Amino acid sequence: MVTTVRREDPIQPTLLRTRGSVRPARQSSLREHNLSLVLRHIVDAGTPMTRARLAKAVGLTRPAVSDLVDRLIAARLVVESAPEAVERAGRPGVPLLPAPGSFVGVGLEVAVDHIGVRALDLGGTLVTERIVEGDFRASEPNSIFERLLSLCDLVVAQLDSSSATVAGVCVSVPGLTNPGGGMVRYAPNLVWQDVDAIAVLRRSPKLRELPIEVGNDADLAARAEARQRSRASGGSRLDQNFLFISGEVGIGGAIVLGGELAGGLHGWSGEIGHAVVDPRGPQCGCGATGCLEQYAGKDALVRRAGLPPGTTITNLLARVAAGDESARTAVEEAGQAVGLASSSALNLLDLDTVVLGGSYAQMFDVLGPTVHAILTERVLAARWVPVRVESAVSGDFASLTGAAMRVVDRVVTHPTPWLG
Amino acid sequence: MVTTVRREDPIQPTLLRTRGSVRPARQSSLREHNLSLVLRHIVDAGTPMTRARLAKAVGLTRPAVSDLVDRLIAARLVVESAPEAVERAGRPGVPLLPAPGSFVGVGLEVAVDHIGVRALDLGGTLVTERIVEGDFRASEPNSIFERLLSLCDLVVAQLDSSSATVAGVCVSVPGLTNPGGGMVRYAPNLVWQDVDAIAVLRRSPKLRELPIEVGNDADLAARAEARQRSRASGGSRLDQNFLFISGEVGIGGAIVLGGELAGGLHGWSGEIGHAVVDPRGPQCGCGATGCLEQYAGKDALVRRAGLPPGTTITNLLARVAAGDESARTAVEEAGQAVGLASSSALNLLDLDTVVLGGSYAQMFDVLGPTVHAILTERVLAARWVPVRVESAVSGDFASLTGAAMRVVDRVVTHPTPWLG
DNA sequence: CGTGGTTTGTTGGTGGAGCGAACAAAAGAG
DNA sequence: CTCTTTTGTTCGCTCCACCAACAAACCACG
Numbered sequence: 001m002v003t004t005v006r007r008e009d010p011i012q013p014t015l016l017r018t019r020g021s022v023r024p025a026r027q028s029s030l031r032e033h034n035l036s037l038v039l040r041h042i043v044d045a046g047t048p049m050t051r052a053r054l055a056k057a058v059g060l061t062r063p064a065v066s067d068l069v070d071r072l073i074a075a076r077l078v079v080e081s082a083p084e085a086v087e088r089a090g091r092p093g094v095p096l097l098p099a100p101g102s103f104v105g106v107g108l109e110v111a112v113d114h115i116g117v118r119a120l121d122l123g124g125t126l127v128t129e130r131i132v133e134g135d136f137r138a139s140e141p142n143s144i145f146e147r148l149l150s151l152c153d154l155v156v157a158q159l160d161s162s163s164a165t166v167a168g169v170c171v172s173v174p175g176l177t178n179p180g181g182g183m184v185r186y187a188p189n190l191v192w193q194d195v196d197a198i199a200v201l202r203r204s205p206k207l208r209e210l211p212i213e214v215g216n217d218a219d220l221a222a223r224a225e226a227r228q229r230s231r232a233s234g235g236s237r238l239d240q241n242f243l244f245i246s247g248e249v250g251i252g253g254a255i256v257l258g259g260e261l262a263g264g265l266h267g268w269s270g271e272i273g274h275a276v277v278d279p280r281g282p283q284c285g286c287g288a289t290g291c292l293e294q295y296a297g298k299d300a301l302v303r304r305a306g307l308p309p310g311t312t313i314t315n316l317l318a319r320v321a322a323g324d325e326s327a328r329t330a331v332e333e334a335g336q337a338v339g340l341a342s343s344s345a346l347n348l349l350d351l352d353t354v355v356l357g358g359s360y361a362q363m364f365d366v367l368g369p370t371v372h373a374i375l376t377e378r379v380l381a382a383r384w385v386p387v388r389v390e391s392a393v394s395g396d397f398a399s400l401t402g403a404a405m406r407v408v409d410r411v412v413t414h415p416t417p418w419l420g
Numbered sequence: 421m422v423t424t425v426r427r428e429d430p431i432q433p434t435l436l437r438t439r440g441s442v443r444p445a446r447q448s449s450l451r452e453h454n455l456s457l458v459l460r461h462i463v464d465a466g467t468p469m470t471r472a473r474l475a476k477a478v479g480l481t482r483p484a485v486s487d488l489v490d491r492l493i494a495a496r497l498v499v500e501s502a503p504e505a506v507e508r509a510g511r512p513g514v515p516l517l518p519a520p521g522s523f524v525g526v527g528l529e530v531a532v533d534h535i536g537v538r539a540l541d542l543g544g545t546l547v548t549e550r551i552v553e554g555d556f557r558a559s560e561p562n563s564i565f566e567r568l569l570s571l572c573d574l575v576v577a578q579l580d581s582s583s584a585t586v587a588g589v590c591v592s593v594p595g596l597t598n599p600g601g602g603m604v605r606y607a608p609n610l611v612w613q614d615v616d617a618i619a620v621l622r623r624s625p626k627l628r629e630l631p632i633e634v635g636n637d638a639d640l641a642a643r644a645e646a647r648q649r650s651r652a653s654g655g656s657r658l659d660q661n662f663l664f665i666s667g668e669v670g671i672g673g674a675i676v677l678g679g680e681l682a683g684g685l686h687g688w689s690g691e692i693g694h695a696v697v698d699p700r701g702p703q704c705g706c707g708a709t710g711c712l713e714q715y716a717g718k719d720a721l722v723r724r725a726g727l728p729p730g731t732t733i734t735n736l737l738a739r740v741a742a743g744d745e746s747a748r749t750a751v752e753e754a755g756q757a758v759g760l761a762s763s764s765a766l767n768l769l770d771l772d773t774v775v776l777g778g779s780y781a782q783m784f785d786v787l788g789p790t791v792h793a794i795l796t797e798r799v800l801a802a803r804w805v806p807v808r809v810e811s812a813v814s815g816d817f818a819s820l821t822g823a824a825m826r827v828v829d830r831v832v833t834h835p836t837p838w839l840g
Numbered sequence: 841c842g843t844g845g846t847t848t849g850t851t852g853g854t855g856g857a858g859c860g861a862a863c864a865a866a867a868g869a870g
Numbered sequence: 871c872t873c874t875t876t877t878g879t880t881c882g883c884t885c886c887a888c889c890a891a892c893a894a895a896c897c898a899c900g
Contacts, residue, residue: 022457022478022656022658023479024453024454024457024478024479024480024858025445025449025450025453025454025457025857025858026450026480026857026858026859026885027450027857027858027859027884027885027886028885028886029445029450030445030446030447030449030450030857030885030886030887031885031886031887033444033445034444034445034886034887037442037444037445050848050849051848051849052847052848052849058442058444059443059444060444060446060887060888061887061888061889062848062849062850063849063850063851063887063888063889064886064887064888065849066849066850067886067887083895086847086896086897087897088846088847088896088897089845089846089847089896089897089898090845090846090847090848090895090896090897091846091847091848091849091894091895091896092847092848092895092896093847093848093849094848094849176800176801185804186803236442238442241685253768255768255769257682257683257685262677262682262683262769263677263682263768263769263770263771264770265661265677265769265770265771265772266770266772266801266804266805267770268770268800268801269768269769269770270768270770271767271768271770271800271801272764272767272768274764274767274798274800275763275764275767275768276696276697276760276761276763276764276798277696277699278698278699278700279697279698279756279760280698286798286800287797287798288763288797288798336699340696340699341696341764343695343696343708344692344694344695344696344761344764344765345764345765345768347691347692347694347695348673348675348683348689348690348691348692348695348765348768349675349682349683349685349689350683350684350685350686350687350688350689350690350691351683351685352685352686377707377708378694378696378706378707378708380596380688380691380694380706381596381686381688381691383606384605384686385686444887445887446856446886446887446888447855447856447857447886447887447888448856448857450856450857450858450886451856451857451858454857454858470877470878471877471878472876472877472878480858480859481858481859481860482877482878482879483858483859483860483878483879483880484857484858484859485878486878486879487857487858487879503866506867506868506876507868508867508868508875508876509867509868509869509874509875509876510866510867510868510874510875510876510877511865511866511867511875511876511877511878512866512867512876512877513876513877513878514877514878
């Protein structure tokens, strides 16, 4: 039994994490911090919180929490629900819920096989969505954004009519993005280079005033995954630590440490697709040799299985189930490649969990055991803490969910601007 | 020209980073935060700060800063120095310095070729040290700790006589450690397993009352390196982002993101030595095949150069300089291996800098160009942001410095307990 | 049905912490 | 010697969480 030690300072715990913060703290910062803390607890709670339970959970006094909650209610971020029928002595508390449908985050996505818009409210429940499937490889940015904007305008109009406040927009793109500036530097499968996504989106009158962000699809999917997992486990999102690998045409990756995405000096973290699997391996489009993508990317996988280009994963799996030896070998070798690439990452980052998403979730039954075997062999810490390989649980269009959640999350982390 | 975007929230900046903090903020937290902020600025400043300049730098008012500084002075954490002779109108400010020699952090180190004690004060200047070189491979933990403790007691006694306050102790160990519990899980070159370092050190009466920590040598060296680099560049330590690789008998690694060590679910991050370089490569002691250590570890390097075991790096370099072909090839292949392993890490973490330390710093002239070439070829973002490969600048016994700095850093981050 | 016990939410008063304005102190400029 | 400029400090203000006390709403039980 190994005790799990978090990265907390073991000797002198921080109250306000000074990490990275170079800003001074004033009285108002205090309010902002505690407002966010209370709201976070309300949003993340599995079972609805009351003021008294919040006070216990966050460590503030009941009067302080009451004041904070009142402000959140006034801002329409939180609502009181009907008193619960308790079977216990004492005055029953008033259950507090993240206000349904009043504040929404809008996620947009451009992918090779679909575009879509998804709106989530503070509680993470779906408000509206519009998804169009199709083939968008090598598509012209302006026309694809035009279609996306028309979907988006529909969604936003519907939200406006229900008097919801749109807190912002986040666009998921399969490529390297520059989140601050809103540039899509390079999206190989869309064949985009240096597209200023935010500038295009700002042309829509509905989006002109909103905060807009751009993010990498795998990063955003990992965000959705982190939330889904912490919900499912009932634990804190701070305990989420995993390497996320999403197999699509390209291979996306993301690192979740302490519930948040790690890396990203320029916002391009998680590029595991071009990790070295074998330096003497096949030439890759990136210029190097033996990249993971050449073994475990969708196209490579189908090619190595001896199947015609464009074969779906479903069909590939059917061939494996039917006993097609070359298909089985291709999947096996893909699993080995994923295992090799992620073992280095796990060693380097001291992680113990790999979450397989995208088409890898679909292939999990055949892929997972191979990956697990390689990791158990190659991860040093596996002797003390067993490696876990798990399938993603965040559902369809996870990046789209993640994009919307990115916006919602910002409201929860910084409620003050929305207090009016 | 690519604009460097930090991981800051681009839309709504945080004052108090809520990241990871689940604790509520009270009035006292505010004080703690700002005290630390002011102290950090005094310690990190290249040129001494005055109260007025501090106020400008941290964003607090002059009265607030004055109050905070007075408390730091009363606690003997900061001293006023002689007024500077200014050539400018206005009352000259009083320069403030981290109090020299009043608070010290003590670093201890057990390595395969030396043990040592180093004491640094708040300003990072050396107060005392005792280093003993020798061969400590496969040494018995108790006897080696006994020798280390006798050195440590000497140093602590000397510090006591100069009325310095020892703020704590941190032990650097070449292996997997469990920082919270103080266990050394596994140190292959010392042939240690599950040694409770803190328990042993607590036997010394001088250390009984002090906070004691255990850390990995590469992690601590990276910490020293981060500080040294931010000092040298004159910038903030928050801008330090690099992958640190230290070549010794084993190969240690560490990831510095935003000036802090990343990873470490269990405190074992940075294990790059067993990254896959070639899955069909030689068998490694860890059980896997083709690990980086089999190409670029000190022993492997010497063996591949066809030199007798125990040959020093200096001698190896001499052979290379003398035109020994097999030595040159071994170094070349080691560089390629380091390049391959770190390219995956750089892609995954979106970093652009590799810092080579330990014996790699010594070999930098012959190793660096090879590593750089491989990285330029394999790092995707290198098209936009050139990869940098640099030699470590943190001096001899960097882990020892890092261990002492770990303690000092804790005082700077949490000055409140030392206010009396 | 009334009384006591228990939990919840609210109301004042208190103290800590930073802010703003004004002021004293210490230089250089003319 | 006076004026300007910059520094550091003093004093009253405001903000925010705390503490103690209290009102409210429920259960249990005689």
